[in-house]
Amino acid sequence: MTASALAGVPTEPGSAKPDPLLVVDGVRRDFGGMRAVDVEHLEIQRGVVTGLIGPNGAGKTTLFNLLTGFDRPTAGRWRFDGHDVTGLPAHRLARRGMVRTFQLTRVLARLTVVENMKLAATGQRGERLLNALLRPLWGAQEAEIEQRADALLERFRLDTRRDEYAGYLSGGQRKLLEMARALMVDPALVLLDEPMAGVNPALRQDLLGHIDGLREGGRTVLFVEHDMDVVMEISDWVVCMAQGRVIAEGPPASIMGNVDVIDAYLGTRHDEPGFREGQ
Amino acid sequence: MDLLVILSDAGRGAFGPVAAIYALAAVGLNIHFGYTGLLNFGQVGFLLVGAYGVAVTVSVFGGPLWLGVLVGIAASVVLALLLGLPTLRLRSDYLAIATIAAGEVLRIVFNAGFAAPVTGGVFGLQQFANAFYALNPIPRGSYGIGAWAFSQRDLWVMLVGWGGVAVATLGVFLLARSPWGRVLRSVREDEDAARSLGKNVYGYKMQSLVLGGVIGAFAGMLLAVDAQAVAPNTFNPEVTFNMYALLILGGAGTVLGPVLGSVIFWFLLTFADSALRQAQGAGYLPEVVSAADVGALRFALVGLLLMLLLVYRPQGILGDAQQMRLEAGAGGIPGGKRRRRGRVREEAAR
Numbered sequence: 016m017t018a019s020a021l022a023g024v025p026t027e028p029g030s031a032k033p034d035p036l037l038v039v040d041g042v043r044r045d046f047g048g049m050r051a052v053d054v055e056h057l058e059i060q061r062g063v064v065t066g067l068i069g070p071n072g073a074g075k076t077t078l079f080n081l082l083t084g085f086d087r088p089t090a091g092r093w094r095f096d097g098h099d100v101t102g103l104p105a106h107r108l109a110r111r112g113m114v115r116t117f118q119l120t121r122v123l124a125r126l127t128v129v130e131n132m133k134l135a136a137t138g139q140r141g142e143r144l145l146n147a148l149l150r151p152l153w154g155a156q157e158a159e160i161e162q163r164a165d166a167l168l169e170r171f172r173l174d175t176r177r178d179e180y181a182g183y184l185s186g187g188q189r190k191l192l193e194m195a196r197a198l199m200v201d202p203a204l205v206l207l208d209e210p211m212a213g214v215n216p217a218l219r220q221d222l223l224g225h226i227d228g229l230r231e232g233g234r235t236v237l238f239v240e241h242d243m244d245v246v247m248e249i250s251d252w253v254v255c256m257a258q259g260r261v262i263a264e265g266p267p268a269s270i271m272g273n274v275d276v277i278d279a280y281l282g283t284r285h286d287e288p289g290f291r292e293g294q
Numbered sequence: 295m296d297l298l299v300i301l302s303d304a305g306r307g308a309f310g311p312v313a314a315i316y317a318l319a320a321v322g323l324n325i326h327f328g329y330t331g332l333l334n335f336g337q338v339g340f341l342l343v344g345a346y347g348v349a350v351t352v353s354v355f356g357g358p359l360w361l362g363v364l365v366g367i368a369a370s371v372v373l374a375l376l377l378g379l380p381t382l383r384l385r386s387d388y389l390a391i392a393t394i395a396a397g398e399v400l401r402i403v404f405n406a407g408f409a410a411p412v413t414g415g416v417f418g419l420q421q422f423a424n425a426f427y428a429l430n431p432i433p434r435g436s437y438g439i440g441a442w443a444f445s446q447r448d449l450w451v452m453l454v455g456w457g458g459v460a461v462a463t464l465g466v467f468l469l470a471r472s473p474w475g476r477v478l479r480s481v482r483e484d485e486d487a488a489r490s491l492g493k494n495v496y497g498y499k500m501q502s503l504v505l506g507g508v509i510g511a512f513a514g515m516l517l518a519v520d521a522q523a524v525a526p527n528t529f530n531p532e533v534t535f536n537m538y539a540l541l542i543l544g545g546a547g548t549v550l551g552p553v554l555g556s557v558i559f560w561f562l563l564t565f566a567d568s569a570l571r572q573a574q575g576a577g578y579l580p581e582v583v584s585a586a587d588v589g590a591l592r593f594a595l596v597g598l599l600l601m602l603l604l605v606y607r608p609q610g611i612l613g614d615a616q617q618m619r620l621e622a623g624a625g626g627i628p629g630g631k632r633r634r635r636g637r638v639r640e641e642a643a644r
Binding site: 133 | 465468469472473474475476477479480482483484486487488489490491492493494495501505616617620621
């Protein structure tokens with residue numbers, strides 16, 4: 016399934032997709048009297064890159080937290096790959112193939128880069144306490160995992176820092192490591208929370224290439240991003256949130272001129288600089 | 295002052311039964327604190343249930359020693375579950391509060407009058423380890439060189455104690471380099487990241503708490519057997535803090551850290567004790583220091599030494615300086631490299 020599958024999809028909030036991987040229904044999250052997220056219906060098409068935009072406080076990260084099991088919704092359900100996964104704990108969702116990264120990178124500082132990678136592999140026999148004592152039970156699998164980790168490290172150009180503690184990586188390298196690490200889980204859906212935040216232009220091109228590579232590899236990507244150039248360049252589909260709701264969705268070009276989107280960024284929040292590139 | 299006496303005293307302290315007991319308990323604490331990042335401030339509570347498991351089973355109910363050991367293990371598992379179930383989903387500080395409270399509650403309850411028929415109250419229980427000493431294969435006598443000597447009884451306890459330390463340390467060595475140990479360390483670094491990669495953080499924290507607690511219970515059993523007596527007030531909170539001191543001294547999160555830490559800690563403590571007593575006896579100390587003050591003074595001296603060590607080697611003796619810098623929140627370039635790069639820059643300037 017590719018971007019062309021989205022050709023006939025209506026550009027309105029909550030529109031149905033031909034082959035949705037993730038379907039969100041009536042998900043709400045209240046913090047006291049504040050309704051942070053209120054998504055009536057949202058479908059994420061399989062095999063494409065969907066950008067999630069919106070002004071600060073629109074509820075994008077909260078929605079991420081809800082969908083990935085890091086927060087509990089006040090109401091609502093969502094299905095992943097045809098199964099209802101509402102309320103599953105975060106680690107179960109990750110094992111099912113839904114992996115997230117964080118806005119502020121979370122590398123495991125006192126593990127080496129390659130350990131960070133190997134940790135992320137799922138179904139490891141040696142992760143059971145009694146098996147762990149007996150290397151023959153997991154040694155072969157470990158070698159296989161290490162090979163996969165090394166291949167990914169090379170692809171993300173982190174192989175030279177393989178045996179260093181991850182805490183000594185630069186900010187950009189941490190972003191790369193987090194993305195590479197997420198791939199070790201072999202996810203169907205990758206949720207990237209501001210992958211380009213605080214990244215220099217050269218590395219930004221790298222990261223764009225890697226996101227492209229995810230799509231090429233058949234994975235679905237949902238990412239939150241403030242940099243409009245990035246969103247326009249890489250997304251097949253864009254969803255715009257404001258005040259917890261989905262206010263618009265469509266192909267990148269149609270979102271640029273959408274009145275609701277411009278209003279959301281400029282109409283009610285004059286102090287929001289995020290949309291300047293789109294004007 | 296006789297330096298030989300002081301050294302042989304210190305040597306006895308460093309390798310005696312008590313050092314083995316503390317080393318074993320600290321191996322358990324190292325699994326909690328060093329590898330998983332769990333702040334357990336009530337390790338002494340696990341020692342208590344282990345010790346009383348043996349004592350109560352044998353001297354109150356007349357059961358065999360092996361049953362007492364099983365009871366001690368079971369009690370420590372139950373204690374770990376009771377502590378872990380409500381707190382391990384919360385931030386780490388809650389476990390710290392719960393464990394320090396649980397340790398004190400256990401001590402006070404075992405002290406209380408209403409529990410006296412089972413626990414012996416404040417006087418505790420005695421003479422329950424005869425079966426253990428009946429197994430002693432070492433012939434009667436004194437073993438060692440000159441003043442540095444142990445009775446066959448001490449030697450038997452040391453043999454079992456250090457044997458237990460060796461087995462536990464080997465276990466930790468195997469676990470630490472396994473994928474299981476990797477998950478524990480990832481939990482220590484960042485729970486949310488571990489969770490986002492599909493690891494059941496709660497389950498791993500529970501396994502860690504139970505495993506370290508059971509090792510602590512074995513240390514408690516050994517403590518009870520060594521003294522042939524248990525009394526609640528042996529199990530003061532400071533026991534836990536001494537274990538933290540020696541664990542950090544040796545290097546938290548290293549395989550041999552707790553063992554080396556215990557040996558050095560008890561060497562220093564008995565050295566200071568013996569030296570101060572000799573000095574006091576010979577009249578070297580000012581008169582304001584009475585014989586009774588020596589006990590307190592030795593802790594002050596050891597405290598000073600520990601502080602000096604931590605100022606100059608905060609990662610402990612076996613710890614990794616690079617890891618320590620990361621723990622302190624420093625990022626960027628490892629210390630050694632930074633210096634090298636600095637040198638390169640200097641050379642370039644020339």
